[in-house]
Amino acid sequence: MDTITIPTAADMHIHLRQGSLMNMVTPYVAEGGVSICYVMPNLQPTVSTTEQALAYKAELEALAPKVTFYMSLYLGPSLTPEEIRKAAKAGVRGVKSYPRGVTTNSESGIESYDIYYPVFKAMEEEGMVLNLHGEIPSDHEKNVCVMNAEEKFLGHLKQIHTDFPKLKIILEHATTEAAVNMVKSLGDTVGCTITVHHLQLVVDDWAGKCHNFCKPVAKFPSDRAALRKVIKEGHPRFFLGTDSAPHPSHKKEGPEACAGVFTTPLVLPYLATILESFDALDQLRGFACDFGRAFYEVKDEKWVGEVKLVRTNKDFNTPETYAFGGEGVDGESGKVVPFMAGKALAWKIASIN
Ligand code: NCD
Numbered sequence: 001m002d003t004i005t006i007p008t009a010a011d012m013h014i015h016l017r018q019g020s021l022m023n024m025v026t027p028y029v030a031e032g033g034v035s036i037c038y039v040m041p042n043l044q045p046t047v048s049t050t051e052q053a054l055a056y057k058a059e060l061e062a063l064a065p066k067v068t069f070y071m072s073l074y075l076g077p078s079l080t081p082e083e084i085r086k087a088a089k090a091g092v093r094g095v096k097s098y099p100r101g102v103t104t105n106s107e108s109g110i111e112s113y114d115i116y117y118p119v120f121k122a123m124e125e126e127g128m129v130l131n132l133h134g135e136i137p138s139d140h141e142k143n144v145c146v147m148n149a150e151e152k153f154l155g156h157l158k159q160i161h162t163d164f165p166k167l168k169i170i171l172e173h174a175t176t177e178a179a180v181n182m183v184k185s186l187g188d189t190v191g192c193t194i195t196v197h198h199l200q201l202v203v204d205d206w207a208g209k210c211h212n213f214c215k216p217v218a219k220f221p222s223d224r225a226a227l228r229k230v231i232k233e234g235h236p237r238f239f240l241g242t243d244s245a246p247h248p249s250h251k252k253e254g255p256e257a258c259a260g261v262f263t264t265p266l267v268l269p270y271l272a273t274i275l276e277s278f279d280a281l282d283q284l285r286g287f288a289c290d291f292g293r294a295f296y297e298v299k300d301e302k303w304v305g306e307v308k309l310v311r312t313n314k315d316f317n318t319p320e321t322y323a324f325g326g327e328g329v330d331g332e333s334g335k336v337v338p339f340m341a342g343k344a345l346a347w348k349i350a351s352i353n
């Protein structure tokens with residue numbers, strides 16, 4: 001098989017940033033073969049109100065008119081059940097929860113879920129999605145660190161699902177076998193996104209290699225095997241959310257050591273290459289196109305194209321960098337190093353119609 005034709009994909013977890021970085025990244029959504037994406041709210045300031053979400057959406061649409069942007073709000077103390085109802089009416093699709101301090105711009109993240117139960121109730125009634133960054137903060141006294149932070153979070157997922165069985169909940173960017181097993185064990189209202197990079201990386205690939213560092217971190221080979229297996233099975237509650245999270249290279253390479261892997265420009269070529277490596281190319285369409293749309297019950301997509309992927313002779317390489325800025329937008333400029341920079345990919349996009 002040397003060509004694959006599928007609909008444009010759905011990326012149900014993406015960071016599109018602000019300012020000059022947003023200007024660079026956003027047009028690449030469609031180039032990577034994606035026509036609908038669910039946009040993360042961890043900007044500065046965070047996207048916490050309906051107005052902010054709609055204003056951000058308008059900026060993104062101006063940069064990528066064909067793409068459908070589903071927006072999210074940032075869970076925090078200022079979010080009320082009234083705001084949830086307003087947001088739902090305005091088409092905001094969900095709410096993202098970041099535990100405090102575990103990742104980029106999560107300083108105002110949450111410390112306890114109980115106080116948000118009125119918000120969750122309103123979300124359940126309005127059919128909104130709750131997106132969970134599934135890690136608890138490191139606590140060395142209690143032997144919690146990045147390697148077990150996701151597994152130790154899973155009790156929260158189960159509890160919220162038990163208390164709100166009709167609320168659609170997504171465990172975002174799962175990295176562990178334990179997470180796969182937990183999501184499988186729960187009801188149909190619980191979904192799970194898996195990134196491109198977590199299907200490829202294990203802990204050895206990011207320890208000391210800053211461009212593969214992201215939160216949650218890639219874990220053991222057995223965990224990666226579990227992520228691969230659930231995709232091979234074609235489980236419909238496990239779908240693509242790339243968590244593409246670009247940072248300027250100087251911020252990843254310097255003392256800030258920002259977490260995040262950038263995959264947006266080549267989502268489908270990466271995915272086809274990696275799925276084929278574990279004999280799951282036949283699941284590309286379900287995982288990347290169908291299951292996410294079904295879970296989000298997408299009905300109002302502006303445009304769905306047809307993507308034709310062709311096999312390369314391993315003569316198609318990921319760019320080393322993507323430059324941004326220099327347009328006087330916000331004075332920021334630099335370059336972003338993408339996932340698998342400079343490496344050959346087995347598939348590339350021949351056309352998108
Ligand atoms: C994300 C970012 O940079 O915004 N980073 C990451 O490593 N995934 C934040 C997040 O989603 O955790």
Ligand code: ZN
Pocket residue numbers: 013015040243245
């Ligand atoms: Zn993310």
